[in-house]
Amino acid sequence: QVQLQESGPGLVKPSETLSLTCTVFDGSVSSDYYYWGWIRQPPGKALEWIGHMYDSENTNYNSALKSRVSISVDTSKNQFSLKLSSVTPADTAVYYCARGINAGYVPNWFALWGQGTLVTVSA
Amino acid sequence: QSALTQPDSVSGSPGQSITISCTGTSSDVGRYNLVSWYQQQPGKAPKLILFEVNKRPSGVSNRFSGSKSGNTASLTISGLQDEDETDYYCCSYGGNRNLVFGGGTTLTVL
Numbered sequence: 064q065v066q067l068q069e070s071g072p073g074l075v076k077p078s079e080t081l082s083l084t085c086t087v088f089d090g091s092v093s094s095d096y097y098y099w100g101w102i103r104q105p106p107g108k109a110l111e112w113i114g115h116m117y118d119s120e121n122t123n124y125n126s127a128l129k130s131r132v133s134i135s136v137d138t139s140k141n142q143f144s145l146k147l148s149s150v151t152p153a154d155t156a157v158y159y160c161a162r163g164i165n166a167g168y169v170p171n172w173f174a175l176w177g178q179g180t181l182v183t184v185s186a
Numbered sequence: 187q188s189a190l191t192q193p194d195s196v197s198g199s200p201g202q203s204i205t206i207s208c209t210g211t212s213s214d215v216g217r218y219n220l221v222s223w224y225q226q227q228p229g230k231a232p233k234l235i236l237f238e239v240n241k242r243p244s245g246v247s248n249r250f251s252g253s254k255s256g257n258t259a260s261l262t263i264s265g266l267q268d269e270d271e272t273d274y275y276c277c278s279y280g281g282n283r284n285l286v287f288g289g290g291t292t293l294t295v296l
Contacts, residue, residue, distance in 0.1 A: 102232075102287075109189065110224070110232065110275050112285040123283040126187060159231055170285050172222035172277065174243060176231040 065090035067160050067177035075154075075184050081147040085160030085177060086140070093118075093138050098165050100173060101134060101145045103156040111156075115163070115170055116143060123170070150184045157181050187280050190215065190288035197294040203264040206291045208276030209257055214286055216257035220279035223252060223261045226290075227272050236261065263293070271295040 071083035085099070092099060100115030114124035116134045124132050128147070136143045147154060158180055161173035191209040198204040208215065208223075215221055221239045224232035234243055239259060240252040249264045259278070263270055276288040 100285075109290045110226075110277075110287040112277075112287055115285075125284070168283065169220070169279060170283060171220045171279060172234055172237040173232075174234045174237075176233075179231050 065162070065175060067162065067175060069158060069160050069177045069180040071180065071182070073181060073183060075150055075182060076186055077151055077184055078149055081145070081150050081154060081182055081184070083145045083158055083160075083180065083182070084142050085144070086142050087162075088141075090141075090162075092136055092141050092143055096165055098163050098168075098170060099134075099136070099143045100161050100163060100170070102159045102161055102173070103154075104159070104179075105153075105156040108156075113145065113147075113158075117165060117168060121168065152184050155182065155184045187214075187284055187286045190276055190278060190286055192274075192276060192288040192291045194289075195292045195294065197296055198263075198266045199296045200266050200268065202266050203262060204266060204293065206261045206263075206274055206276075206293070208259040208261070208278075208288050210259075210278055210280075210286070211257055214257075214278040214280040215254065215259050217281065218279045219254065221252070221254060221259040222277045223250075224275045224277065225272060226275065232275060266295055268295050 066088040101113040116122040162175040223236040236252040
């Protein structure tokens with residue numbers, strides 16, 4: 064059964080870059096059948112789509128975060144990663160990685176989620 | 187892209203039916219049949235309960251159903267059970283390969 068696991072620092076200083084990795088267990092991040100995304104949830108607030116990737120050349124980002132975010136893939140490690148630069152306390156959230164089904168590069172839903180990891184932005 | 191609009195809270199008694207609305211625009215909910223719904227228990231990752239407006243993933247109870255009219259999608263839960271008391275989120279394709287979530291609704295079973 065495929066599982067996703069987020070990892071990375073739980074504390075990041077303001078103005079620095081948040082970096083998280085999602086490892087895919089018992090599945091392949093290289094599969095053309097899926098796309099891979101990041102979603103976050105500030106404490107007590109709603110889910111927010113950050114972005115997703117189909118492969119290293121096909122990524123899409125939330126326009127509100129586009130200038131600060133990047134998603135990349137490392138097929139050798141079966142991982143995909145999130146980088147969010149110039150963070151502020153408003154970026155404090157639980158960050159989830161997730162998998163959706165590739166339907167012609169039209170994102171649709173996320174059927175498989177990681178457990179989430181809390182990242183706090185504070186000095 | 188603005189978040190989809192959901193009621194902050196809804197409530198119902200055991201055995202009753204409730205409906206949670208999810209209102210978007212003609213650019214997202216109204217244009218595409220790519221609305222999904224998620225159930226999120228406290229401290230847990232969201233769980234997909236409906237996709238493409240009204241389709242249920244394997245293993246999801248048939249007490250959950252979905253529909254759409256114009257710019258508003260709806261989640262209906264019939265035969266309410268105590269275990270249904272939690273948060274629910276809608277999500278829609280918004281064009282240009284973007285996704286947008288709703289603000290979330292807390293369901294209380296009285």
